[in-house]
Amino acid sequence: MTTIAHAPPTPKARSRWLKDVAGRRDGVAGLLLFDTLAAIGFAAGIAGGVTAVAGQGAAWPWAVLMLGMGALRAVLATLALRRGAVRAGAGAVKRAQRLRAVAATLRRKPDGPIDSGLLATQAVDAVEALDGYVARFLPARRAAAIAPMLVLAATACASWVAAAILAATLLPFVAAMILAGGAAADESRRQFVALHRLSARFADRVRSLPVVLAFRAETRETEAIGAAAQELAERTMRILRVAFLSSAALEFFAALSVALVAVYCGFALLGLLPFAAPETLTLGRAFFVLALAPEFYAPMRRLAAAYHDKQAAETAADTLMPLAEPAPVPVVRVAAPLILRDVAIRYPGSDAPAVSRVSLWIEAGETVALLGPSGSGKTSLLHLLLGLAPLSAGIVEAGGVPLTSLAGQASWAGQHPLLIAGSIRDNLTLAHPQADELAVQRAVAAAGLGRMLAARPGGLDATLDTRGSGLSGGERRRIALARALLNPAPFLLLDEPTAHLDAAAEAALIATIARAAKGRTTLIATHSPALAAIATRVVHLGHSA
Numbered sequence: 001m002t003t004i005a006h007a008p009p010t011p012k013a014r015s016r017w018l019k020d021v022a023g024r025r026d027g028v029a030g031l032l033l034f035d036t037l038a039a040i041g042f043a044a045g046i047a048g049g050v051t052a053v054a055g056q057g058a059a060w061p062w063a064v065l066m067l068g069m070g071a072l073r074a075v076l077a078t079l080a081l082r083r084g085a086v087r088a089g090a091g092a093v094k095r096a097q098r099l100r101a102v103a104a105t106l107r108r109k110p111d112g113p114i115d116s117g118l119l120a121t122q123a124v125d126a127v128e129a130l131d132g133y134v135a136r137f138l139p140a141r142r143a144a145a146i147a148p149m150l151v152l153a154a155t156a157c158a159s160w161v162a163a164a165i166l167a168a169t170l171l172p173f174v175a176a177m178i179l180a181g182g183a184a185a186d187e188s189r190r191q192f193v194a195l196h197r198l199s200a201r202f203a204d205r206v207r208s209l210p211v212v213l214a215f216r217a218e219t220r221e222t223e224a225i226g227a228a229a230q231e232l233a234e235r236t237m238r239i240l241r242v243a244f245l246s247s248a249a250l251e252f253f254a255a256l257s258v259a260l261v262a263v264y265c266g267f268a269l270l271g272l273l274p275f276a277a278p279e280t281l282t283l284g285r286a287f288f289v290l291a292l293a294p295e296f297y298a299p300m301r302r303l304a305a306a307y308h309d310k311q312a313a314e315t316a317a318d319t320l321m322p323l324a325e326p327a328p329v330p331v332v333r334v335a336a337p338l339i340l341r342d343v344a345i346r347y348p349g350s351d352a353p354a355v356s357r358v359s360l361w362i363e364a365g366e367t368v369a370l371l372g373p374s375g376s377g378k379t380s381l382l383h384l385l386l387g388l389a390p391l392s393a394g395i396v397e398a399g400g401v402p403l404t405s406l407a408g409q410a411s412w413a414g415q416h417p418l419l420i421a422g423s424i425r426d427n428l429t430l431a432h433p434q435a436d437e438l439a440v441q442r443a444v445a446a447a448g449l450g451r452m453l454a455a456r457p458g459g460l461d462a463t464l465d466t467r468g469s470g471l472s473g474g475e476r477r478r479i480a481l482a483r484a485l486l487n488p489a490p491f492l493l494l495d496e497p498t499a500h501l502d503a504a505a506e507a508a509l510i511a512t513i514a515r516a517a518k519g520r521t522t523l524i525a526t527h528s529p530a531l532a533a534i535a536t537r538v539v540h541l542g543h544s545a
């Protein structure tokens with residue numbers, strides 16, 4: 001199971017980070033405020049219309065005002081939704097954070113504590129959790145600070161008593177909101193962790209499906225995934241329970257305030273108040289106040305509905321904040337000689353070094369074969385040069401400058417070639433997208449892929465999945481070799497390119513490799529004396545532990 005090795009950030013640091021990430025996007029909050037102004041106009045339209053129907057003046061201008069304001073509210077609501085979600089809103093924030101998560105995955109240190117599978121999950125799940133925060137919560141919070149005051153001011157113009165009633169019910173309403181928010185916070189965090197656990201476990205098991213099937217562990221794994229899914233379902237139900245309870249409390253106070261205003265207006269109009277009326281209320285004013293009363297709580301209810309988004313974003317921030325900021329990778333052109341001085345490689349968690357005290361001096365254009373028993377560190381040395389294994393002692397230099405990675409300047413064919421979902425051509429041109437058709441055909445022929453492609457429907461355009469299903473191990477290695485040959489990089493690193501081939505196929509491939517190595521600085525990890533024979537120098541690595 002994947003884990004993240006870092007302490008959670010403080011609440012203050014977390015909210016500062018979220019604010020910085022979201023930036024100032026006041027457009028949506030502005031639209032919500034205009035919506036409140038339109039609601040005031042709508043209420044005025046209703047009040048004027050009712051007064052006109054009761055026999056005081058023409059009704060149609062009020063009807064026009066009411067319809068116009070109603071239509072305007074619909075437009076403003078749609079615009080707020082679109083702007084928050086797409087334009088300059090959550091879309092841009094999510095894109096930026098996804099790039100950050102992917103960059104952190106690609107540029108993490110070889111001995112870094114964060115698992116790349118987990119980082120990939122973060123790029124999808126955690127970043128998605130920022131959506132509601134940017135698109136709904138932030139605009140709702142900004143609007144909730146001003147909109148109720150606008151409604152209160154408009155109400156006070158018609159009836160200061162009704163305004164006082166609304167203001168008085170505000171206090172318990174806010175207290176209920178704070179309580180509900182606090183209760184939802186912990187549940188929401190636990191649910192996010194359960195979701196994370198389920199998706200990481202699921203991704204893990206899908207990746208190792210052949211192993212699960214081979215060891216007949218389907219039932220056990222299905223039960224484990226079922227248990228994780230059940231845990232998530234239970235946590236989701238708990239959140240829903242808290243959400244229903246809190247929204248019931250909020251609705252109660254909102255309804256209570258509207259009811260109090262209605263009772264006051266009705267009794268005042270009928271002259272049934274048990275005390276002397278503090279103001280003169282007309283039918284129009286009473287209707288205006290009544291139509292406006294629900295709008296007083298609308299911005300705060302919108303905020304309460306989006307509160308879960310805030311919790312989700314805060315939990316996501318805990319995993320996204322520690323990711324390293326993507327820094328532009330300096331393009332350093334390196335050249336031979338490659339110099340390794342007393343180099344040691346120790347993998348995190350290992351007691352013994354995989355490689356220790358290795359010193360090498362490789363001149364430009366040299367072909368060096370790394371020979372040694374299994375586990376002696378041949379692959380680790382090649383990985384070190386590519387920045388995929390940690391340098392724990394010693395110095396690696398290229399052309400007199402310290403070297404962190406040959407990536408970008410080396411053609412590389414590994415022992416377990418990476419295949420991407422796509423056509424065979426996509427896989428070949430992965431390292432050199434500008435390669436033309438002639439170069440692709442030459443690399444295919446050189447790597448001995450011609451017969452396999454001729455027998456396959458679609459040839460170069462036949463599609464592969466990431467497992468390279470339908471390809472033999474040898475064919476996968478040949479694809480990796482063809483890819484390395486296609487890329488005219490100054491360094492060529494090959495890891496057991498002729499493993500598991502019969503003698504004739506090996507001899508043909510050795511001739512190809514000898515041709516490809518001409519003019520490049522080449523390192524080949526191999527067990528094959530025949531392949532090592534083409535090298536200008538053979539380096540024997542120590543015995544495995």
Ligand SMILES: Nc1ncnc2c1ncn2[C@@H]1O[C@H](COP(=O)(O)OP(=O)(O)OP(=O)(O)O)[C@@H](O)[C@H]1O
Pocket residue numbers: 347348350354372373374375376377378379380381525
């Ligand atoms: N990612 C890793 N984490 C921990 N230990 C590792 C890792 N990769 C390799 N090792 C260990 O480092 C040692 C050297 O492994 P390496 O693959 O470099 O040897 P090799 O000479 O290429 O072996 P082979 O000829 O079998 O491919 C081994 O003991 C191996 O278990």
